[in-house]
Amino acid sequence: MKLKIFSLALCIGAIPGAQAAAFGADLSAQCLTYDCAQMRVIKSAITHHDPRYVPAWRALTAQADAALSHTRYSVTDKTLVPASGDKHDYYSFGPYWWPNPDTKNGMPYIRKDGQINPDAKTNGTDSKRMVQFSDDVRSLALAWFYNGDKQYAVKAQQMLKAWFLDKETRMNPNLNYAQAIPGAIDGRGIGIIDTRVLIDVADSIALLQSSGLIPAQDLAGYKKWYADYTQWLLTSRNGFEESNWYNNHGAWYDAQVTAFSLFTGQEEQARKQMDIFKLRHLASQVNSNGEIISETERTRSFHYTNFALAAYARMGRYGEKLNKDTWGFELDGHSMKKAFALVSGQTGKPQTEWMHQEIQYQPSEATGPVLAAARAYKDVDFVQSAAKLTKTNNQDINLLIPGSVLVK
Template sequence: MLPRRHSFQPYQTNLSRRLHGVSLVLFLLTHLFVIQSAVATNPFTCYANDFVSPDHAVGLYASKFRGAQDTIVAWANEMNSYGPWSVTDKPVVAPSGNKHDYMSWAPYQWPDCSKAGNKTALSPSIMWKTCPYVFRDGQVNPDRTTIDDFQSFFNLSDAILYNSLAFTFQNQSSSVYSQNAVKYIKTWFLDPDTSMNPNLNYAQMNRGPKGQTGEYTGILDLRGFVKIASGILILRQHGSSDWTSDIDSQMIAWCKKYIDWLQTAPTAKQAASAKNNHGTFYVNQLMALKLIVNDTAGAAEFGRGYFGGTFKGQMKSNGDQPMEASRSRPYHYRNFNIAGMITNARLLKYADPTSNDWNTTSNGATIQTAVDFLMATNPSATNEANVTAEIYPNVAAVAATYGDPQGKYVKFLKASGFPYTDDASFLWDQPLAGGIPSPDSTKGSSSSSSLTIPANGTGPWLLSVVLFMLVWRTR
């Protein structure tokens, strides 16, 4: 874990001989938030998407951000127990016969073998080619995970992001975290034995006698390229000796080939013209790739194109999103598209610091309006209580960008019970906590903040300890 300015055990060891009765109680109460911060990390979360500017990775932060940093390191360590990943690991090869081709199955497609004419049970491999497949919106076919390139890529993108961030916390030119991030990139993209071909010809592939080809919806599978771009930009900007010029050149060459496919393949063009979340995330991906190949102007151009085009028709004046609201899981899809909007705004702000597309309107509504609408929406009304947490990163991002003068966003997050100050995204949603702090890897002085960091459930436990110590000292 990260080195800490405040460590409860050393304080307790050094002072317990001198502190008695009420003095010990006051000492423990004073350090309540320190103790809580020292032990809390959030369960792993795979965000729908997010862009982390390399400017947010500048070493150790003030103590209020240590919970987020600990979570990032914990998540990096967790991902490192699974990687590296490769498209060549899947048990079924794409119809091309090339094990380096990415492949996934359309998630909402289900087999209908009622007219297959078989008298015995069909084996999976026969069923995939013989039975027609029908679409059931929002109902994921569980056998999709048989081919797990999509899940492997999600894991890959998260591992690269969190290892790259963890690397910067150590203030070294090389660490196990930067080495891991580079290893994962080389394995998936560059190693001749394990690399992915730069296309998505078989992404979200339809099965059955009329299938066996990818769909435009499959472009969504690689939306995690934004996180990979964040990781690469962090490694570059912070001088990782593990990210060599040769590796950088190879990755740029791979991405240029994939950009060409993404702008010319029929399925990719269909995704580019989509008016719903598929169009939003297509721009996410293309902007991120442009940043990797050092085409900042190109990234900005696509971002401006989105906010001047597709975005304009995605919302009503009240912030609702008709195309996402019509889906079988409207709460999820609204949140999903908002995450894509936020990511596009962040990417564009990085590519063009003069941009202000957070305030661009769609029928009078901004991204903030969309989040406000969803905050007033009950997910249980559409049987989606299980995805309530999807809104929290969006709320935090809006509070960080637009401000929270009335405290409604912080109130919403606190009321949810979500320990947002220990969430990884708290590190790059820093204005939510009162502004971007200066690094404090030595002195560790906290920057001022108008936000009171909640105890996140540690208070009752610590109070019990305090009362026990008081009774023990005064008996």
């Protein structure tokens, strides 16, 4: 059985420590969520046309090539204006909120869990735009890393500067007007989930530092923006509300504060948030069976379980960087490993084997979380599940970003 695990080691990123150390300690130190030492091994495998990675690499390159033709993104491009009257303030409204059928003007909006109102994803607000910005910057940064073509890094830097620095286009470092409810409230703490994608952007900046194409002044500006936003997260009423959510929102709040604190050199703050995550959120969210109970009660329970696990995996990775074991944390029978095991055990099984409601069952959503579990725990069950999922989803970007997890 050990031979089987070793044969899959490269696929899940579980490389021997000595081999990992041989690949650019400087780059590995500056990387945030990505395990860049393991990414260097994957890069070498791609140059040798390794079939385990080539399909994902080709898909990534296609995304990055498309991004080269995209214009820069800015919150000032929206057609609607938040309550502040300032287009530099990010603005969105809740995706599950719909016009009220019982009133003439549709106000106030009503909630339909799991059913996305397409009007929440238009150019009128910033939600779709921020995701597009994050997706493009991530694809460009990874394409530069894996392909070595500087045009990708140049384009990423242009997009980053427009979003964070340029006076005419930059976003203010707050989320006072996120996930508003038309006719009811200007913005909510729950909207902070929107900026989870800025973790991917910070990962991209960290990866691109060694490209030589981000001027020192710009890099300092990016880190100041993130430091200012982190301070807003920690001191605003919206941030306070989000920090106390019992479901994936609380975990993603923890992931943001921890990631942004690490990115800006505030290690003690990151350590404090890690402890909060383990004791306040992880221990209360996962039951003794491994169910994330606030997610399994939803109409899209499988999706939201994996979505929460994406935040958990990131916290596990930040624990590695802080030398604080998060993957192995357990309190009164509640542990992160059990939560990952529940999803891993569903691999290859029909939806009827998932004992909770799921109106849009997509088994592929478990690919990132299971790969992360295989990398962290190296148990046979996780490794075998990861092999099955990656064979079926061989273009999944999660194959190229060990250390991180992407579940949309």
